[in-house]
Amino acid sequence: MVSKKLVVEQERKMPLVTDVQVLKDLATRIRILSIQSTTAANSGHPTTCSSIAEIMSVLFFNTMRYSVAAPKDVSSDRFVLSKGHAAPALYAAWVENGLIPEPELMKLRQLGCDLEGHPTPRLNFIDVGTGSLGQGLAIAAGLAYVSKNYDNIDARTYCLIGDGESAEGSIWESIAFISHYNLDNVVLIIDANRLGQSQPTTVAHHLEVYKARLDAFGWNSLIVDGHSVEDLVKAFDNASATKGKPTAIIAKTYKGRDFPDIEDREGWHGKALGKETDRVLKHLEGLIVNKGKLNFTIPSPVTRAPQVNISNIQLASPPNYTVGDSLATRQAYGAALVKIAQNNPRVIGLDGDMKNSTFSELLKKYDPARHIECFIAEQNLVGVAIGATCRDRTVAFVSTFAAFLTRAFDQIRMGAISQTNVNFVGSHCGVSIGEDGASQMALEDLAMFRSVPGSTVLYPADAVSTERAVELAANTPGVTYIRVNRPATKIIYANDFKFQIGKSNVILFSPKDQVLFIGGGITLQEGISAATILAQQGVGVRVLDLFTIKPIDREGIIKNARESGGRILVVEDHYPEGGIGEAVLSAVAEVRDVYVKKIAIPRVPRSGTPSQVLDYYGLTAKHIVNYLLDAIKN
Amino acid sequence: MVSKKLVVEQERKMPLVTDVQVLKDLATRIRILSIQSTTAANSGHPTTCSSIAEIMSVLFFNTMRYSVAAPKDVSSDRFVLSKGHAAPALYAAWVENGLIPEPELMKLRQLGCDLEGHPTPRLNFIDVGTGSLGQGLAIAAGLAYVSKNYDNIDARTYCLIGDGESAEGSIWESIAFISHYNLDNVVLIIDANRLGQSQPTTVAHHLEVYKARLDAFGWNSLIVDGHSVEDLVKAFDNASATKGKPTAIIAKTYKGRDFPDIEDREGWHGKALGKETDRVLKHLEGLIVNKGKLNFTIPSPVTRAPQVNISNIQLASPPNYTVGDSLATRQAYGAALVKIAQNNPRVIGLDGDMKNSTFSELLKKYDPARHIECFIAEQNLVGVAIGATCRDRTVAFVSTFAAFLTRAFDQIRMGAISQTNVNFVGSHCGVSIGEDGASQMALEDLAMFRSVPGSTVLYPADAVSTERAVELAANTPGVTYIRVNRPATKIIYANDFKFQIGKSNVILFSPKDQVLFIGGGITLQEGISAATILAQQGVGVRVLDLFTIKPIDREGIIKNARESGGRILVVEDHYPEGGIGEAVLSAVAEVRDVYVKKIAIPRVPRSGTPSQVLDYYGLTAKHIVNYLLDAIKN
DSSP states (O other): OOOHHHHHHHHSOOOOSSOHHHHHHHHHHHHHHHHHHHHHHTOSOHHHHHHTHHHHHHIIIIIOOOOSSSTTOTTSOEEEESSGGGHHHHHHHHHHTTSSOHHHHTTTTOTTOSSOSSOOTTSTTOSSOOOSTTOHHHHHHHHHHHIIIIIOOOOOEEEEEETGGGGSHHHHHHHHHHHHTTOTTEEEEEEEOSBOSSSBOSSTTOHHHHHHHHHHTTOEEEEEETTOHHHHHHHHHHHHHOOSSOEEEEEEOOTTTTOTTTTTOTTOTTOOOGGGHHHHHHHHHHHOSOOSOOOOOOOOOSSOOOOOOOSSOOOSSOOOOOTTOEEEHHHHHHHHHHHHHHHOTTEEEEESSOHHHHSTHHHHHHOGGGEEEOOSOHHHHHHHHHHHHGGGOOEEEEEEEHHHHGGGHHHHHHHHHTTOOOEEEEESBSGGGOTTOGGGOBSSHHHHHHTSTTOEEEOOOSHHHHHHHHHHHHTSOSOEEEEOOSSEEEOOSOTTOOOOTTOOEEEEOOTTEEEEEEEOTHHHHHHHHHHHHHHHTTOEEEEEEOSEEESOOHHHHHHHHHTTTTEEEEEOSSOSSSSHHHHHHHHTTTOSSOEEEEEOOOSOOOOOOHHHHHHHTTOSHHHHHHHHHHHHTO | OOOHHHHHHHHSOOOOSSOHHHHHHHHHHHHHHHHHHHHHHTOSOHHHHHHTHHHHHHIIIIIOOOOSSSTTOTTSOEEEESSGGGHHHHHHHHHHTTSSOHHHHTTTTOTTOSSOSSOOTTSTTOSSOOOSTTOHHHHHHHHHHHIIIIIOOOOOEEEEEETGGGGSHHHHHHHHHHHHTTOTTEEEEEEEOSBOSSSBOSSTTOHHHHHHHHHHTTOEEEEEETTOHHHHHHHHHHHHHOOSSOEEEEEEOOTTTTOTTTTTOTTOTTOOOGGGHHHHHHHHHHHOOOOSOOOOOOOOOSSOOOOOOOSSOOOSSOOOOOTTOEEEHHHHHHHHHHHHHHHOTTEEEEESSOHHHHSTHHHHHHOGGGEEEOOSOHHHHHHHHHHHHGGGOOEEEEEEEGGGGGGGHHHHHHHHHTTOOOEEEEESBSGGGOTTOGGGOBSSHHHHHHTSTTOEEEOOOSHHHHHHHHHHHHTSOSOEEEEOOSSEEEOOSOTTOOOOTTOOEEEEOOTTEEEEEEEOTHHHHHHHHHHHHHHHTTOEEEEEEOSEEESOOHHHHHHHHHTTTTEEEEEOSSOSSSSHHHHHHHHTTTOTTOEEEEEOOOSOOOOOOHHHHHHHTTOSHHHHHHHHHHHHTO
16 A cells, blocks of 8 residues: 555656756766866865756756746746855856856956856846855845745745855744745755865764754755755755745765865865866766767746836825924834835835834834744844845835844845845934943944945934935935934924935025034934024034935035034934044045044943933033034134 | 663752742742832833743752852853843842842933943943843853863853844854853753744744754753743753753743733833833732742852963064065964964964964964864854953954954944953955955955944054054953955064054155055055155155054044145055044044045955956055055145
8 A cells, every 4th residue: 555645756757857967967067167267267166166066957957947048037946056155166057058158257256257256146147146155045035035925926946055154043044034934935955065164064964963953943854965966856846846834955965076086075175176177177077978069958937927116116195294393213214114115016124023113013014915024033134135126026125223233234245245225224223212221222333334335324314304215215226224213303304305315405504604513313403403502692503414424415515514614513323433423524535624523422332311321422402512612613 | 660861860859949939939029120120210121021030030049159249250150141131130130139239220221320221241240241132142152161161160151042032043053053062061041931022933832843943953952831940940950960962941931921911912022011010019019928038048159260360461472574575464363373372371262164264273273272163153153252251261362254254243243332352353354355256355344343332453464563463452452353464465564563552653754755645454565665666756655554443543643644745545455434544534533634535445346366456446556656646736
């Protein structure tokens, strides 16, 4: 008697669309190209490429459904090479499938060649930059979440990580996320080649350890011979047939596989083969059975993704506040997120179990399907957002306490390399949060986001400007960051005020201003109060709201500084380095005769009520009055 | 017939040193104090405190061996409250054991009171600041690694995390690290109260899921009733008796336990009880059986830790290089690390599987016991180092690629709050690494480390200054960061040159200098070449090596700028924000009539050979000549 389960297994035929020997030969070709290109570059990771050669061959020439002519077709299966240092193997697959001319690969790592040391979206077949380990699986989760829940297509996402890489906690954040959301369209492949960079991994080839861990995190997991194309074909088929949970394929491999006297040896990480090249290539060429052109079939995508339009995002209704009323900018963020979501079905929000504090829960209340709860795992939170925005499928806003975005600095940094358009919103910035104390106060967030290449950093001071900041961010390429406050701040702008990225706004001025005040959020509000007090004493203070910290309004700052005696006072709820003060200094660096006085939080702050700590650290109007009077003396 | 295992279990008596009912009453007292203090503060997390009340009672009044009179006695067991928002319950334990006067706790969260919203080492019984979740277990790992491997004492480290917190990948990095190194002196307690901030956790009360995960990661794990003092006593005893693997106690608890109509309900996270206070307090007071003073015993430490001296760390031998020779500063770092290790047995090195690139492997070769391989898990790497330095037990140097230190920004940020003295060394900074490309190039590391309060940031340009930077960092309080280069750079300093923190060094000067050049590492070297070229053309360029980017030599910069026509050119291998350029701008902010021109990497860079990319991004001498000539026109 045969059990039902066994019958089902027997019924599943080995899903080969390319001949087994051709797959083996393609794996060898991938090894050969990886060696040739890294030897030509005199750097790179050929042994790392070799351990994944069969995995790449089976995925790219049998299993994955994609189009060589349209590498980023939104209906295709996705592939994320999380272990980005194996880039030449990935490039080699795209040489063999015909997209990249082989001579181009021999320019690997040369200046001007987009085939860089690690993959980036400068290449038309790459979704995200990889190379900082442990980040690819979160991207894959984002890609798969969109395919399954928004695009509703049968597209699978394959993510290849290294075994050493699985030590990264971010991997386990993603493993938990993927199983929690039943993303059975994700296939994780662990290239368990036993060797890290400088020594063996902790698990080495005890692959049952990975299996137990993955099973415990709710995955279907399989241990396979990662150098057997037959085993791999079957394993990927098992993954496709497994519904309701994601599949992990734990591939036992050897670093430098088929490189005689190099395979499975320590000391060969990240080294071109140099004088060993010819010897190894000769051996590899001898392994190829089909000497001529290799005949393979690449399956096509099976379902069509809907067309979407994520351009020209607008608030469904303009801001509707009254000057002088008060509202926390974090709350205005939540309101604005709903307004742009009302106008475009591809606007989504992601949070790290802070949605009732960041007000992203307003989106969840409006449309639960477009709010992705990522729990307390900020690295995965950011990675999922980056994945979700790939191929222009969504407009994503990530929110949590600004302080906790530091947890994902590496992901955000890589996001810039990935040319991501994710929008970040950090709440509870600065000492103005009060009682919770230093661990919850973001005082380095502006420094962090300013240092991200191509970023746009917005710091709206009231609810009106916050709503417009959200609208502008949604339409701005690259990483954007909006800093919002916990306490309520007064509405200072009219509802119809026109905001622009990179354009500051003069809030108070007189013809005889003696100093230019620049603040952000709370300190801008306090500066307005201080200037108002001094105006009554006949001292003219110009008040400028930068609105955008980056790109900064250099011309506006210089013009207003010159009209205010060449004196600038910057007061910010941030550490002294990298924030508004230094942004302003950079703007006036090449201008002589401008004096800049900076006030910031000089050390780790204390708990207290918001008004107590703001006063204690000298950020309130009464202190600003004194700074302004001092500045005028210079 | 009774199995041997069962006999052993029967032989273990319930290790009670305090009466069970007293432990229960102490738990209730902890609840009462948590409510009273948060109600007084009108903020805080009383329901979070309530779920851990029995855990705290049993740990602090029965299980942990410590001294109330000497809360940071190095021989004591350690406790890390990773879920720092439960701080009032921890403070309450120290009220009940007599350290803190009860009225002091009623000043919770008030400005000037060290009983802040989250714990910090401003309190004499706290090792590290917590409050950014997921970080405590790495600290515990560092504490336990030192107790077990360096101090050789029977001190156990208890770490209490929340269940929501267990979603943080950093927790799983630490879980893997602790079992890999058989730290059986670590006891992890998961307060599984089912509720996160904004919704239930993914695992909720399915505690067998945690158990399966922990078992798969090599731990001894137990599920217990977290509100049963008897169960907890037995579980901690089991942990003490378990050798060769760490123990995790998965405590089933309820948020707001014993708060009628609040217990186990959503919507009560992070809220003082307000008008519910009296009602709940009345109920709790009714639960106390022993109405008078509670009699308890706190066990004493059982072994004595050795005395150690980590002051006045010196190189065992002075730098021994020849001006004009070349060596990578990363290699000089490794050499210097060995030299200070030769002179002090408490110098240790930690790395993230990069030791053959960062040259920390030189320490491993010198003394394997003092090199801690943390594998590819940078968050845990940093946390372990912070833990290892607590109570002045070690001088720790953490090294990896500078780019990957961004992975631990949140840990480093919290390190400053923890008043840590960990020294960080980031290698492979800037585009000068060449072929590997943008993902491996640190171009925001100076911005990151400058923004850390109280940090010292060193950027040595040659091997001599690198050795001295290591020596100085070892003796400098607070977070220090040393930026080192991958390529070799020329020795420019004599071996006996005296370096100081915060003191810049003039490398080239003439009486008629027209511009001041400031660079770092590679760009300083290129600037020297450029200045030498221009000197031959009769153009005087002063070259300044800042050596310390923070604290910056404000006086030195201003003096030399004034002597050089009030013109400064800064060229740096870093993004434009937050690096050397902005540090210099901050130094001259309040000085009128200084022109500063900044050159940096303006966008995500490309792969290429180091010389190609340095030239492409304009950081080489030939470009610097032109910048200098341009600067002189201003």
